[in-house]
Amino acid sequence: MTDKNSAAPAIAVEGLWQVFGEGARNSLQKIGTQDTRDTAAKLQDQGLIPAVRDANFEVQSGELFVIMGLSGSGKSTLIRCISRLVEPTAGAVRIDGEDILQASDKRLIDLRRNKLGMVFQHFGLFPHMSVADNVAFPLKMQGAGRSERRARALEVIKLVGLEGREDAYPRELSGGQRQRVGIARSLAVNPDIWFLDEPFSALDPLIRRQLQDEFLNIQATLKKSIVFITHDIAEALKLADRIAIMRDGEVVQIGTPTQIVLNPIDDYVREFARDVPKGRHMTIGEVMEPVGDGPLAGEWPELRTGMSLEDALTQCAATFEAVPVKDGDGKVVGMVRPDTFVKALGAEAT
Amino acid sequence: MTLTRGTKAALIAVIVGVMCLVLQPYFAWLGKWPAAWTFPVNEWLSSGVGAILDLFKPVARGLSWLLAFPMDGASWVLGNTPWPIVIAATAALGWRLGGWKMALLGLFGLSFVLISGYWAQSMRTLALVFVSVPLALLMGLAIGVLAFEVPRFRGAVNATLDVMQTVPTFAYLTPLLFLFGFGPVVGLIASAIYAAPPMARNVLLGLERVEHDIREAAIMSGGTRRQQLLLVEIPAAGNQIMVGVNQSLMAALSMVIIAAVIGGFDDIGWEVLLTMRKAWFGQAFLAGSVIVVFAIVIDRMSATLATQRQHYDAKIGWIILAIGAILAFVVRIDPAEIALLDGVADVVDTSVGAFTAANGAALDSVKNNAMFYGLLPLRIGLDQAVLPFTWGFQWQPSYSLWFFAAAVALAGLCAARGRMLTGLTILLCAGILETGIADLPWPFVLVGVCAVGWASGGWPLVRLCAILLGLILLSGLWERALLSLYLSGAAVFACAIVGGLLGFWAAVSKTAWVILRPMCDLLQTIPLFVFLIPVLMFFQIGEFSAFLAICLYAIVPMIRYTRHGLTTTPDDLIEAAKSSGANTWQTMREVRAPYAAPSILLGLNQTILYAFAMLVIAALIGTTGLGQSIYLALGQADIGLGLSAGAAMAILALIADRLVQGFAEERRKALGL
Numbered sequence A: 001m002t003d004k005n006s007a008a009p010a011i012a013v014e015g016l017w018q019v020f021g022e023g024a025r026n027s028l029q030k031i032g033t034q035d036t037r038d039t040a041a042k043l044q045d046q047g048l049i050p051a052v053r054d055a056n057f058e059v060q061s062g063e064l065f066v067i068m069g070l071s072g073s074g075k076s077t078l079i080r081c082i083s084r085l086v087e088p089t090a091g092a093v094r095i096d097g098e099d100i101l102q103a104s105d106k107r108l109i110d111l112r113r114n115k116l117g118m119v120f121q122h123f124g125l126f127p128h129m130s131v132a133d134n135v136a137f138p139l140k141m142q143g144a145g146r147s148e149r150r151a152r153a154l155e156v157i158k159l160v161g162l163e164g165r166e167d168a169y170p171r172e173l174s175g176g177q178r179q180r181v182g183i184a185r186s187l188a189v190n191p192d193i194w195f196l197d198e199p200f201s202a203l204d205p206l207i208r209r210q211l212q213d214e215f216l217n218i219q220a221t222l223k224k225s226i227v228f229i230t231h232d233i234a235e236a237l238k239l240a241d242r243i244a245i246m247r248d249g250e251v252v253q254i255g256t257p258t259q260i261v262l263n264p265i266d267d268y269v270r271e272f273a274r275d276v277p278k279g280r281h282m283t284i285g286e287v288m289e290p291v292g293d294g295p296l297a298g299e300w301p302e303l304r305t306g307m308s309l310e311d312a313l314t315q316c317a318a319t320f321e322a323v324p325v326k327d328g329d330g331k332v333v334g335m336v337r338p339d340t341f342v343k344a345l346g347a348e349a350t
Numbered sequence B: 001m002t003l004t005r006g007t008k009a010a011l012i013a014v015i016v017g018v019m020c021l022v023l024q025p026y027f028a029w030l031g032k033w034p035a036a037w038t039f040p041v042n043e044w045l046s047s048g049v050g051a052i053l054d055l056f057k058p059v060a061r062g063l064s065w066l067l068a069f070p071m072d073g074a075s076w077v078l079g080n081t082p083w084p085i086v087i088a089a090t091a092a093l094g095w096r097l098g099g100w101k102m103a104l105l106g107l108f109g110l111s112f113v114l115i116s117g118y119w120a121q122s123m124r125t126l127a128l129v130f131v132s133v134p135l136a137l138l139m140g141l142a143i144g145v146l147a148f149e150v151p152r153f154r155g156a157v158n159a160t161l162d163v164m165q166t167v168p169t170f171a172y173l174t175p176l177l178f179l180f181g182f183g184p185v186v187g188l189i190a191s192a193i194y195a196a197p198p199m200a201r202n203v204l205l206g207l208e209r210v211e212h213d214i215r216e217a218a219i220m221s222g223g224t225r226r227q228q229l230l231l232v233e234i235p236a237a238g239n240q241i242m243v244g245v246n247q248s249l250m251a252a253l254s255m256v257i258i259a260a261v262i263g264g265f266d267d268i269g270w271e272v273l274l275t276m277r278k279a280w281f282g283q284a285f286l287a288g289s290v291i292v293v294f295a296i297v298i299d300r301m302s303a304t305l306a307t308q309r310q311h312y313d314a315k316i317g318w319i320i321l322a323i324g325a326i327l328a329f330v331v332r333i334d335p336a337e338i339a340l341l342d343g344v345a346d347v348v349d350t351s352v353g354a355f356t357a358a359n360g361a362a363l364d365s366v367k368n369n370a371m372f373y374g375l376l377p378l379r380i381g382l383d384q385a386v387l388p389f390t391w392g393f394q395w396q397p398s399y400s401l402w403f404f405a406a407a408v409a410l411a412g413l414c415a416a417r418g419r420m421l422t423g424l425t426i427l428l429c430a431g432i433l434e435t436g437i438a439d440l441p442w443p444f445v446l447v448g449v450c451a452v453g454w455a456s457g458g459w460p461l462v463r464l465c466a467i468l469l470g471l472i473l474l475s476g477l478w479e480r481a482l483l484s485l486y487l488s489g490a491a492v493f494a495c496a497i498v499g500g501l502l503g504f505w506a507a508v509s510k511t512a513w514v515i516l517r518p519m520c521d522l523l524q525t526i527p528l529f530v531f532l533i534p535v536l537m538f539f540q541i542g543e544f545s546a547f548l549a550i551c552l553y554a555i556v557p558m559i560r561y562t563r564h565g566l567t568t569t570p571d572d573l574i575e576a577a578k579s580s581g582a583n584t585w586q587t588m589r590e591v592r593a594p595y596a597a598p599s600i601l602l603g604l605n606q607t608i609l610y611a612f613a614m615l616v617i618a619a620l621i622g623t624t625g626l627g628q629s630i631y632l633a634l635g636q637a638d639i640g641l642g643l644s645a646g647a648a649m650a651i652l653a654l655i656a657d658r659l660v661q662g663f664a665e666e667r668r669k670a671l672g673l
């Protein structure tokens, strides 16, 4: 990256529209984009599909930016606009300050060869190539020599934990392994900006959790600027630095996981956050009161502002005495410690 | 009361039919399209197209001269390579493609060719295929890729491919004959042209079906368009493209053999034709078997290309080849002297002769019954077909009245029970049966077809039908077209019923499918031409033999699609029906059959196209109508007649295709598929 651009955000999206259908551009120009809702309604009346409506956001360098929304809300379309797999109808997309919508075909190929990487929901592996050839394909496009390609491919294959399978074909791999190949391929050219379109949705929950953890590990070492799509709130909260929530093509809220959970902007977002175990995503700092003249002297559990509610509760419960438990006739049959309680309810002691 | 589209269409047809019947005695032009209203289309085409083709003649002759080199080359190589090496090479290729099974198929297949005594002729045929197929594949690939890359062309290419599929095989030959002159090059080019469309279709289909994610992965890897296409999309579409290669090979083989009617090249097709003409059925049977064996070997081997293949060690392939080379040194027998199977031919000859002699009466009665009570009334109507000689009594005009009265009564009964459409259909059938397809008044056919078109595809289809049928009327080929319609219609009808029943049987009984499946596979592999041999053996030249040949060939899709439709009903639907208490037959009638309807209609569509394709070939053994005209035109190098009759045939096939497709589409939509 040149110095000039280092201050610019990795991705900047301004007033982006993607309208599908014949003559979309003309219609959009004619209608104008003053009022998003109004414009979208008019476009729909003409039989056009406004899949992305006036999207505005920035992704900082090294940030993990998650886009969330229901099926059909326009997430994939948005990411395809940014990578210019589809031609946006209006607006601007800047990558490291460069207006990518003005880029020539040649420049675009150049960017894709060197700077952008993408992982697909259905993997998009080339069925006629071995794992190593799949992973090396972007390098081949760069014009790298055969041995160099192979060496680099093996390196990334090792990174995603697929050592020893490099000469297998995609059809011989399990779903989780295939997506590892997809991830390896997108990392082969060491891109600065990484797009992932629901990379783990097609996988079963166990594999998904495992890959999420590995993904976080990879990201911790590589520190890429990432746009990650998911429709799973738990995944979003686990991974994201910031989350953008989309509905019907509109970005309705952008914020940190805590902001999204605690201050949903409307019922739609609240609905997403409903099933989230709040205790795990709220910190004790967010519920504490100002110090009054309460009994603060004495032995207390160690609470810190950054602690999650669950952790704090476990700590507090440990200070209580055991409580007797009686049967139907009032006879004492056992006892229970409050911290066992808390643990049984799902909070994990730290 | 609101009428469905189908009912309205049938009503219109009935009204026009009745009007024609009533008014025909007063206005003769209602019955037959007057000759004065036709245009000399044949002459125009002859001079017009002739002039245009004349322009291209030098280029064509140049091309012909050029193509003669690879053809003569291939022919020389195949002809002069010792046969052990050719056989070993085939077996080695089979090994590489599909292991021992294919190697043995190659070995036994070619060994059969060798001992049949038709080695030299077979190698000439093979040489033609070897040269024409690469041409066809290249053309097909180019067309397919172009259509994919330039979406504007796609519609046009698809329409052209559709039309090419319906143009009868012989019709290709006449203009080519004019352009390229007599000789094997015509067969070569005809087969290249004929074999290109399946390739183009499959390339386009394969490219369209490449997964979205795969396509985008190639883009995001930074490939240029050409890299995307060559390195990712075409290989990813590989299986579908290989299906195209297989179909292309089979089409080329079929056409090379058909092209033998031009003569001038002593290949295996010519051998069949010659022996058939001389009524040497034993030899014809033998030569036909060679063609079938060829077809099976080529088909099965190339079909392995489209499947997930294992890797078979190249070393063993080389070893097989080496054994062949050694044998070539040791065994030096001229293949022309190997005719081990002549005895078999003689046996076939004598036993067929004995069989026909012994069962001549039975065979004749089969034939006569089918003719007198089925084909003939359908062709010229009960009013003319019922004679003392055929039915034992003479049809009187009053019988027609009684006949119609009965039909009206039956139709009224149906209508009263709320089955209006059935009633109207009965009336239409009665009218057609009394009049005969060949004698149908043209306004009835025109309006009737348009009405069905309206029910099937709305006004655009009506317009298409009207224009195309109008063209046939104006060209003066109407009567011949009706004759073709009659024979193919009768065959399609028979195929639909018998094939439908067989398909149904195969759907309910595993054993049935075990028996039927290899038969279907075989029938679909055999080149068109060969179907003529067995029917000729038993029923001699004539319309009934043609009818049988058409049925044999055209019945397969009906069986396959019916079975497929009936067996692919989703399990949850069947379970839902079962849990509602439906028994097997109720499930079949209420759930499976409706669900299978689109598939069965597609089968019918294929059967119709197959029937038209065979109709032209069957002209060789005696049919009237367009097929005969096309065949005659080929013999006389009459471009005008060849083109116009070919076009008329294509028009009939195209209209039938569109009508049935329309209904299938509607059913699919209704089922939400």
Ligand SMILES: Nc1ncnc2c1ncn2[C@@H]1O[C@H](COP(=O)(O)OP(=O)(O)OP(=O)(O)O)[C@@H](O)[C@H]1O
Residues within 6 Å of the ligand: A020, A021, A049, A050, A051, A069, A070, A071, A072, A073, A074, A075, A076, A077, A078, A231
């Ligand atoms: N090429 C296209 N042509 C027309 N409409 C399209 C096209 N691509 C997407 N759409 C429409 O745009 C809308 C948004 O689609 P998109 O694929 O972006 O949704 P998504 O949020 O990614 O959904 P999912 O979670 O199911 O992947 C949908 O209504 C879709 O039908």
Ligand SMILES: [Mg+2]
Residues within 6 Å of the ligand: A075, A076, A077, A197, A198
């Ligand atoms: Mg999506």
